[in-house]
Amino acid sequence: MKSKKYQYVIFSPYFGVLPKYFNLWLKSCEYNKDIKFIVFTDDETRYEIPQNVKIIKISFNDFRKMIQKKFDFPISLNSPYKLCDYKPTYGYVFNEYLEGCKYWGHCDLDLIFGDILKFMPNEKYDKIAYLGHLSLYRNCGKINKLFMESIEGTINYRDILSNDQHFGFDEIGKYNINEIFKKNGLKIFNYEVNVADINCRKENLTIIKYINEKFVKENKNLVFIFDNGKVLANYYQNHNLITKEYAYVHLQKRQMINNISNSSKFIITYNSFNNYFELDEKAYRKNIYKGLDFKWIKFKFRAIKNRTKRFFSINKIIKGRS
Numbered sequence: 001m002k003s004k005k006y007q008y009v010i011f012s013p014y015f016g017v018l019p020k021y022f023n024l025w026l027k028s029c030e031y032n033k034d035i036k037f038i039v040f041t042d043d044e045t046r047y048e049i050p051q052n053v054k055i056i057k058i059s060f061n062d063f064r065k066m067i068q069k070k071f072d073f074p075i076s077l078n079s080p081y082k083l084c085d086y087k088p089t090y091g092y093v094f095n096e097y098l099e100g101c102k103y104w105g106h107c108d109l110d111l112i113f114g115d116i117l118k119f120m121p122n123e124k125y126d127k128i129a130y131l132g133h134l135s136l137y138r139n140c141g142k143i144n145k146l147f148m149e150s151i152e153g154t155i156n157y158r159d160i161l162s163n164d165q166h167f168g169f170d171e172i173g174k175y176n177i178n179e180i181f182k183k184n185g186l187k188i189f190n191y192e193v194n195v196a197d198i199n200c201r202k203e204n205l206t207i208i209k210y211i212n213e214k215f216v217k218e219n220k221n222l223v224f225i226f227d228n229g230k231v232l233a234n235y236y237q238n239h240n241l242i243t244k245e246y247a248y249v250h251l252q253k254r255q256m257i258n259n260i261s262n263s264s265k266f267i268i269t270y271n272s273f274n275n276y277f278e279l280d281e282k283a284y285r286k287n288i289y290k291g292l293d294f295k296w297i298k299f300k301f302r303a304i305k306n307r308t309k310r311f312f313s314i315n316k317i318i319k320g321r322s
Contacts, residue, residue, distance in 0.1 A: 006052070007038035007102040008117075008136065011090045012109055013040040015060040015080040015208075019109050021258045021273055022047065022181075023041035024101040024266070028113035028248070029053050031229025035106075035116060040288060048262065067093055075161045085160050086131060087170040088177040091137055091144035098139050103128065105136035110251045112224075112268065114231030119247040129191035130178050132170035133250050136191075139255060149180050155317050165313040167304070173310070196233055198222070200253040201300070204289040205270050216316070221288045223279060224249050225267035235282050 019025070019298050020042060040063055050056055063303045064077045067086065071092050076082065091098065105224040111133060120128065121200075126143060128136035137143050140210045147169070148239045150156035154175040158168045169176055181188055192210035199206040199217070206220035218231035231246050249268065257272040267274045271289040277283060 004051075005100045006034065007081050007100075008035040008105070009038065009097055009101045009103075010035060010105045010107050010134075010136070011038050011040070011094055011097075013044050013063065013080070013083055014105055014109055015040075015063070018043045018045060021112075021256055023110060024258065024273060025109055025114060026050060026053060027227065027262060028111075028229070028231075032113055032116050036097075036101075038094075039109075041106070043247040050150070053318065066289075071161065073158060073162055076164050078164060082166055082193075084163070085137070085167055087132055088137075088147040088227055089161075092147070094274070095144065098144075100140050103136040103145075104139050105134065106132070107134040108250070108252075110254070111248050112226055112231060112251070113248040114226075116247055119191065120246055121189045121201065123185075124190040126186035127178070127181055127188045129195075130171060130188060131192055131197070132168075133197070134191070134195075134251070135170065143186070146180055146186075147177055147182065151175055151179055151183060153318075155314055157319045162314065163317070167308070167310060167313070191247070194247045196222075196231065196249040198251055198254065199250065201295055203270060203291065203295050205268075219243060223284055225276070225279065226266050226268065228264050234279055234284065235313055237286050239281060241279070241281070241284075 026047055026049065029052060033052055035052060038056065039053065040056045040058055042057065042059050044057070045123050060080065062136055067074050067077065070227070077086070086093070088239050090106055091104045123311040126138045151174060154173070155167070156175065157169070157177050160169050160175070167173065167175070171178065178188060190210070196207050198212065199208045204220055205224065207218040207222065208215045209218050218312070219233065219235060222233045225234060233244050233246060255271070259272055259274050260266050263275065265276045267276055267287070270289045
């Protein structure tokens with residue numbers, strides 16, 4: 001029997017212990033049958049793997065060697081966190097997996113997918129999405145090597161891949177991959193308007209939308225339902241239940257308790273995954289965060305620290321050229 005040819009291939013390297021809700025991530029992948037997901041990992045935990053998911057067991061050291069073979073200069077990849085800077089290179093690095101596919105991409109594992117393809121544009125774009133938690137790139141030679149181009153006056157891919165600093169090449173700064181796409185007149189689709197990207201600085205589930213290169217708050221105090229491949233955001237307003245479907249929910253930097261093993265329908269609250277229950281107004285009120293919220297303070301200081309480190313690293317690289 002011939003193996004299925006996928007038009008969409010998404011890579012997710014992850015090293016260390018996989019997230020506590022990886023089984024639910026896999027379940028949400030299963031419903032996206034026309035997308036191939038490839039996970040490189042050193043975690044030996046056994047899971048029920050859907051047909052459209054490929055788990056490649058590899059040590060982080062061997063994974064780093066595999067990437068190094070693709071470049072003629074010494075790369076820096078001392079920790080899995082640095083992988084964010086390598087995301088735009090995956091079409092070049094993993095080209096052996098892309099035969100016949102229309103788009104390749106990368107995604108994080110702190111997501112629960114809904115119907116990804118339902119929210120795709122009707123016309124052709126060169127890149128789908130601006131942010132790194134899920135992005136797709138048109139599979140062609142030019143675009144797969146586009147990360148090698150540079151923008152005058154700032155750092156380039158060699159600077160980024162050979163330095164220990166995390167630069168956020170997939171989404172941050174004047175040097176990021178989106179800026180390189182714009183420089184070349186290539187079209188990017190703002191897929192983020194269809195995504196429930198949860199604000200990591202809030203305890204409650206608050207969506208922030210990426211619009212015109214800025215984050216805008218949309219809804220707060222949400223409870224999500226995963227229902228047989230659909231992600232539904234829910235809240236009550238004037239005692240009326242409001243429901244909206246999204247392509248996926250992104251639970252960035254959020255410690256979640258996984259109370260279910262394998263289910264096609266479950267509830268997502270601000271801190272846990274739970275077996276499905278009827279979401280009447282009483283159940284909704286019971287499952288939203290009601291305490292004081294100082295979470296933003298920790299992330300604000302962390303963001304300032306990271307920005308400062310990036311700033312000095314970039315300046316050092318640029319000054320070193322003169």
